[in-house]
Amino acid sequence: MEKKRSSEREAFRLIEDMLELMEQRGLVELEIEQTGLRIRLKKAGGPGPQLVEYVAGLPQPVAPHASPAAKPAAAEGGGRSIIIKSPMVGSFYRAPAPDAPPFLEIGQDIEPGQVVCIIEAMKLMNEIKAEVRGRVTEILVQNGDPVEFGQPLFAVEPP
Amino acid sequence: MFSKILIANRGEIAVRIIRACKELGIKTVAVYSEADRTSLHVKMADEAICIGPAKAEHSYLNIPAIVSASEITDVDGIHPGYGFLSQNAHFAEICESCNITFIGPSAESIRLMGDKIAAKDLMRKSGIPIVPGTMSAVKNKEEALKTARRIGYPVMVKASAGGGGRGMRVCHNDVRLISALMTCQTEAQAAFGNSDVFVEKFVDEPRHIEFQILGDQAGHMIHLGERDCTIQRRHQKLIEESPSPAIDAKMRRKMGELAVRAAKAANYHSAGTVEFLLDQTGAFFFIEMNTRIQVEHPVTEVVTGVDLIKEQIRIAAGEPMTIKQEAVELKGWAIEARINAEDPANNFAPSPGRITAYHQPGGRGIRVDTHCFSGYEVPPYYDSMLAKLIVSGPTRQEAIRVMQRALDEFVIEPLRTTIPLHKQIFSDPTFWRGQISTNYIEKLLGPHE
Numbered sequence A: 001m002e003k004k005r006s007s008e009r010e011a012f013r014l015i016e017d018m019l020e021l022m023e024q025r026g027l028v029e030l031e032i033e034q035t036g037l038r039i040r041l042k043k044a045g046g047p048g049p050q051l052v053e054y055v056a057g058l059p060q061p062v063a064p065h066a067s068p069a070a071k072p073a074a075a076e077g078g079g080r081s082i083i084i085k086s087p088m089v090g091s092f093y094r095a096p097a098p099d100a101p102p103f104l105e106i107g108q109d110i111e112p113g114q115v116v117c118i119i120e121a122m123k124l125m126n127e128i129k130a131e132v133r134g135r136v137t138e139i140l141v142q143n144g145d146p147v148e149f150g151q152p153l154f155a156v157e158p159p
Numbered sequence B: 001m002f003s004k005i006l007i008a009n010r011g012e013i014a015v016r017i018i019r020a021c022k023e024l025g026i027k028t029v030a031v032y033s034e035a036d037r038t039s040l041h042v043k044m045a046d047e048a049i050c051i052g053p054a055k056a057e058h059s060y061l062n063i064p065a066i067v068s069a070s071e072i073t074d075v076d077g078i079h080p081g082y083g084f085l086s087q088n089a090h091f092a093e094i095c096e097s098c099n100i101t102f103i104g105p106s107a108e109s110i111r112l113m114g115d116k117i118a119a120k121d122l123m124r125k126s127g128i129p130i131v132p133g134t135m136s137a138v139k140n141k142e143e144a145l146k147t148a149r150r151i152g153y154p155v156m157v158k159a160s161a162g163g164g165g166r167g168m169r170v171c172h173n174d175v176r177l178i179s180a181l182m183t184c185q186t187e188a189q190a191a192f193g194n195s196d197v198f199v200e201k202f203v204d205e206p207r208h209i210e211f212q213i214l215g216d217q218a219g220h221m222i223h224l225g226e227r228d229c230t231i232q233r234r235h236q237k238l239i240e241e242s243p244s245p246a247i248d249a250k251m252r253r254k255m256g257e258l259a260v261r262a263a264k265a266a267n268y269h270s271a272g273t274v275e276f277l278l279d280q281t282g283a284f285f286f287i288e289m290n291t292r293i294q295v296e297h298p299v300t301e302v303v304t305g306v307d308l309i310k311e312q313i314r315i316a317a318g319e320p321m322t323i324k325q326e327a328v329e330l331k332g333w334a335i336e337a338r339i340n341a342e343d344p345a346n347n348f349a350p351s352p353g354r355i356t357a358y359h360q361p362g363g364r365g366i367r368v369d370t371h372c373f374s375g376y377e378v379p380p381y382y383d384s385m386l387a388k389l390i391v392s393g394p395t396r397q398e399a400i401r402v403m404q405r406a407l408d409e410f411v412i413e414p415l416r417t418t419i420p421l422h423k424q425i426f427s428d429p430t431f432w433r434g435q436i437s438t439n440y441i442e443k444l445l446g447p448h449e
Helices: A002-025 A048-056 A070-076 B011-023 B040-044 B063-073 B089-097 B107-114 B116-125 B141-151 B174-192 B249-265 B297-304 B308-316 B396-409 B419-426 B429-433 B440-445
Strands: A029-034 A037-042 A082-085 A090-093 A115-121 A124-129 A134-139 A152-157 B004-007 B027-033 B047-052 B077-079 B155-159 B168-171 B197-201 B207-215 B221-228 B239-242 B270-278 B284-290 B333-340 B357-359 B366-370 B385-393 B411-413
Touching: A002 A029, A002 A037, A090 B063, A115 A152, A115 B063, B004 B011, B004 B063, B011 B027, B011 B040, B011 B308, B011 B366, B011 B385, B027 B040, B027 B063, B047 B063, B063 B089, B077 B308, B089 B107, B107 B116, B107 B284, B116 B197, B116 B249, B116 B284, B141 B155, B141 B174, B141 B197, B155 B174, B168 B174, B174 B197, B207 B249, B207 B308, B221 B249, B221 B297, B239 B297, B249 B270, B249 B284, B270 B308, B297 B308, B297 B333, B297 B366, B297 B385, B333 B396, B333 B419, B385 B396, B396 B419, B396 B429
Parallel strands: B004 B027, B004 B077, B027 B047
Antiparallel strands: A029 A037, A082 A152, A090 A115, A115 A124, A134 A152, B155 B168, B155 B197, B207 B221, B207 B270, B221 B239, B239 B333, B270 B284, B333 B385, B357 B411, B366 B385
């Protein structure tokens, strides 16, 4: 009984996280599979068939926000990961200088206020600070990548 | 010619600009706030960058975010549309310093025309009639009272840095003038960061006539005729038409020449609009110049056959303008009705939300500029305009008939829109006769308006 309840709770939390992810990323459909569990969410009466027809006639947008790496990584977090998102538009750098060591690596623990990366905007190097505590599980962008507002940068597992 | 342009705007004007770019073979970059993620301009552009949260000051007015987006997408031009940063001289300067072409006039022209007092002064020196009043910011109430007695009541107190109908008050006597002075100065400081106000004659029951001008960087300047934008509610335009029922060929030539002279005096290039008030006696006065493409530009496009956005892009790319003034002709009649998400039956309360059924009118003589589609969620954070319905016909009467048909066909459910109000206006005999002035809406809807 206990086990069933806790897995129900886990499923519920996963659905909540999926819904949030769908809202953030403007997704109409999302399916996630993990041990013993497969959940598929589809927005009812969303932009719907008319929009699909419209888009099909256009060249596919090469939008940075459609980066495929971001979606599964966030989902694989299994609902517990916190995503550090970019607070601005610019170019992402992992280190303070080209020849310097990166601010962090996967597996590293971080504290609130710790600098996690640089985002360069209009020739200014902005130090981006973590607002969470935890262990870095994923680095979701590459050094030098252009990033937009809200773009997922790191997945962090809270303690 | 540009290879890639970033559109620093949203909604229907962003769609309009993307269409022009596509036809010119120019790649496009859309910027959007989190609230506009599913917006049409984002879907249509070749690339799209999220620049911030919903609030305009953090997104569409966020200069660092927009410039940064331009850099990472490597664009060579930015089109600012209308509103937002389109008349921000500082933004135009930053674009210049980043080697990105701002598609519009120079920062200097923007700054000059953005200062209403300086603009009036320049016009007066150029021999263009202006509304009588103070020629500099009012220093104290004695000066205001003296001016009012010189030019005669009623007078208007206006913010120098204002625009779009904001920061203005009408006064019929000394007492009202003094209180209006203080209120306007406070409002102006809060809204525009500049408390300078001036006093000018209130032109009673005027028509609002504006001239579209177009000039290249080599100094060739033409006008493309007038638009009559008299039908306004609280200084916001609702309906615009070209030509104006109140302007004949002689007046068009005269006012057009003055509009071109005004633009040349401001060292202008690109598309712009010179606004006049026309009083009941046929006298007209310069009130301001808009240094951007305007919402109602389609009515001029329809009657002249000129694509104003493409011309702006060509001019910004340094190409010489090929249109000659003698070749400009207003053929037929065009009328635009702004369809806003507002409920006219409920004091124009905003009506955002999801559009569940959308069907726009079609057929001969109809053009619809919009960003709406079935399933689109209209966000509450920005202006309420949903679509511009532009009709045309060989005569004004026929254009009105097309409009009536078009309004009947238009479906935007379940939102409340200004369509019912337009139906009322377009069947009103006063409107049919063309005998209107800027208080038309007030008269039509009643005194509480």
